[in-house]
Amino acid sequence: MASVKQFQVTFDCAEPERVARFWCEVLGYVVPPPPEGFATWAEFDRALPPEQQGSAFACVDHTGAGPRLYFQRVPEGKVAKNRLHLDVRVGTGLVGAERLAALEAECARLVALGAVRVRLLPADDTNESCMVMQDVEGNEFCLD
Template sequence: MGSVKQFQVTFDCAQPERVAQFWCEVLGYVVPPPAEGFAPEQQGSAFACVDPSGVGPRLFFQRVPEGKIVKNRVHLDVRVGTGLVGEERLTALEAECARLIPLGATRVQLLLADEDNESCLVMQDVEGNEFCLD
């Protein structure tokens, strides 16, 4: 039995294009051309974004009728402070937060370092999906 080599992360959302464009800006991803055979009436119901280097996972955004009700069970960690500690880490987190807010992100909570974890910043994307800057 072979092991999985690739995966995508799928988001249920109300406005797939808007959410895909947000994540493209956050991660430096791009929206690929529509898949072959994608019917015109399906446009707008789903969007994807991909890492142009081919390293990161594909993100897929699909329209669903219901809205988000509770906290995500899975979230993305956007690694902006890797290897940084203390004030240097906080400065990197705050700088990325300041870049993302004009794109539609919402700052939720700064979690300061403790004996087990470094500081991270909880945020939400344009539809309220939680993610962390860490």
């Protein structure tokens, strides 16, 4: 049997640090320490060639349980629906009005951070309610 591999989730974006800091707030992640020899990430960034400055940023789960998120600048803008998205699990185990209240509360918190509410997908015979949202650069994710 193959062993489980670690993985990171990579986002293509226009402003890596802005998007990374948004996801830090959403998930309770942190910015890892800068490379050895640098007091801050800004100091490290200034040491890069001009064309590489601001080109990448990352955040990590401080417990080590979740995957590293890596954000890389790309020249093209977002033009289509994501083929992959994150589900932010805020309603696990909740049903009905209690689940909706949890989704709405988290939606309000994230909208204050710059997210956009797209639509509520109401419960049906198979699935509980979830909410489709977009991050600060329009990447879709769900509150589940």
